[in-house]
Amino acid sequence: MQYRLIPALRCIASLCIALGALAALPAHAVDAPEERVQVADAFIELHTGPGRGYPVFHVAARDEWVAITLRRTDWFKVRTASGKEGWVQREQMERTLTDAGSSKTFRDVAVDDYLRRRVELGAALGAFKSEPMLKAWTAWRFSDSLNVEATVGQVQGVFSGTTLWHVNLNAEPWSDQRISPFFGVGLGKFKNVPNTSLVGAVTTHANLANAVLGVRCYLSERFVLRADYTIYTALLNDAKSTEYRAFSAGLSFFF
Amino acid sequence: MRHTLIAAAFLTFIAPFVSAADAPAQTDQVVVPKVERRDVNVPKIPSNDFELGAFAGTYATQNFGTSAVGGVRLGYHITEDFFVEGVYAQTKISDAAYRNILPGGIFPTERVSLKYYNLSAGVNVLPGEVFIGRNRALASAVYLIGGVGTTKFYDQSHQTFNLGLGVRVFAKDWGALQVDMRDHIYSVDLLGKRQSTQNLELTAGLTFFF
Numbered sequence: 001m002q003y004r005l006i007p008a009l010r011c012i013a014s015l016c017i018a019l020g021a022l023a024a025l026p027a028h029a030v031d032a033p034e035e036r037v038q039v040a041d042a043f044i045e046l047h048t049g050p051g052r053g054y055p056v057f058h059v060a061a062r063d064e065w066v067a068i069t070l071r072r073t074d075w076f077k078v079r080t081a082s083g084k085e086g087w088v089q090r091e092q093m094e095r096t097l098t099d100a101g102s103s104k105t106f107r108d109v110a111v112d113d114y115l116r117r118r119v120e121l122g123a124a125l126g127a128f129k130s131e132p133m134l135k136a137w138t139a140w141r142f143s144d145s146l147n148v149e150a151t152v153g154q155v156q157g158v159f160s161g162t163t164l165w166h167v168n169l170n171a172e173p174w175s176d177q178r179i180s181p182f183f184g185v186g187l188g189k190f191k192n193v194p195n196t197s198l199v200g201a202v203t204t205h206a207n208l209a210n211a212v213l214g215v216r217c218y219l220s221e222r223f224v225l226r227a228d229y230t231i232y233t234a235l236l237n238d239a240k241s242t243e244y245r246a247f248s249a250g251l252s253f254f255f
Numbered sequence: 256m257r258h259t260l261i262a263a264a265f266l267t268f269i270a271p272f273v274s275a276a277d278a279p280a281q282t283d284q285v286v287v288p289k290v291e292r293r294d295v296n297v298p299k300i301p302s303n304d305f306e307l308g309a310f311a312g313t314y315a316t317q318n319f320g321t322s323a324v325g326g327v328r329l330g331y332h333i334t335e336d337f338f339v340e341g342v343y344a345q346t347k348i349s350d351a352a353y354r355n356i357l358p359g360g361i362f363p364t365e366r367v368s369l370k371y372y373n374l375s376a377g378v379n380v381l382p383g384e385v386f387i388g389r390n391r392a393l394a395s396a397v398y399l400i401g402g403v404g405t406t407k408f409y410d411q412s413h414q415t416f417n418l419g420l421g422v423r424v425f426a427k428d429w430g431a432l433q434v435d436m437r438d439h440i441y442s443v444d445l446l447g448k449r450q451s452t453q454n455l456e457l458t459a460g461l462t463f464f465f
Contacts, residue, residue, distance in 0.1 A: 222334065
């Protein structure tokens with residue numbers, strides 16, 4: 001009887017913590033002062049949801065004051081003086097004036113944001129020694145031309161599967177150009193698991209070192225295209241190491 | 256003496272012009288503009304691009320029966336059309352159908368735990384509104400989603416592709432009901448021959464945006 005009680009209590013405790021965290025979130029949003037802007041264009045359209053597919057149900061005319069309450073992607077939820085709440089697209093919000101009478105520069109995800117990017121997340125498809133490979137990475141750009149990247153990869157071959165992870169230090173000397181090359185080195189771990197139907201199959205664990213050369217191309221909005229060529233060296237033991245070459249291409253987005 | 260008198264007279268005439276910046280009291284109009292430097296505090300606009308949700312439903316494996324599945328998802332909405340989602344879920348599969356025919360069955364125990372996790376990218380293809388009753392309209396979106404991940408069961412990992420579609424109905428700005436249909440495709444060689452299997456999953460869940 002007591003063995004079933006402890007997991008149930010743990011479940012209830014974690015549920016209470018989750019509910020407490022959720023209750024805390026909206027309270028914080030209400031306490032913060034809301035920003036008010038005045039419509040300077042002829043009118044701005046309020047949609048029922050944060051997307052161009054949602055219908056327009058209200059229009060705020062010139063010189064009306066609206067308060068901004070929330071943002072999701074490129075849409076801002078505003079509340080007019082009469083109490084109507086709706087979503088306005090960023091392009092329409094750009095033509096509004098603040099309390100002081102100046103036009104507010106809404107952070108448009110343009111090339112400027114790309115230059116100031118800090119965190120990037122991406123995924124790529126490729127070939128690891130001619131076997132299909134998928135990898136996902138997250139990168140933190142701590143200076144204009146250097147970034148730290150953590151990658152997790154998976155290779156599915158006919159006879160075995162490999163999972164690998166590595167942390168790289170990349171240098172991108174011309175990171176402000178639309179098409180910019182980069183190179184880096186890193187360390188990680190490599191695990192190769194052969195299919196169970198093979199006889200005498202043994203799982204291999206090895207340390208991994210890699211060198212990568214690639215190119216990044218800024219596409220549009222928040223997306224970046226990337227292609228790279230990597231040389232992996234799996235250090236199986238003190239005497240033996242194997243080398244693999246991989247090529248991949250993928251897409252990433254940044255915050 | 257005369258020189259000093261002339262110099263003094265000259266200076267008194269020059270003085271107002273020289274010190275005009277310091278003593279404008281000579282003229283009538285005293286315009287001292289008060290430049291008030293206001294500290295413009297731009298309040299941060301809260302955003303909710305991230306989502307966290309839980310779901311439950313049924314998972315049908317091609318060879319090992321249908322079972323209940325439960326999991327969690329974490330996602331990020333990049334633009335109004337695209338989003339990425341990571342999912343982790345767990346279910347229990349059984350080889351009861353084979354135990355009736357083969358003496359030992361396939362698995363060591365009748366029920367074996369299956370866990371999967373994946374990273375997918377989705378597209379909101381049909382945003383719109385759904386109408387409940389006469390007076391209520393809720394924002395909704397139909398999305399297509401696909402991605403890649405891993406399925407683990409019986410000490411084996413299988414690289415899995417998933418493809419599916421779902422519906423998200425927003426009850427509030429911060430919460431949505433999500434119904435998701437996914438096809439998990441992976442290769443299994445437990446039954447002698449290596450073949451690609453399609454495993455359909457249908458789940459419903461709640462998602463919170465923060």
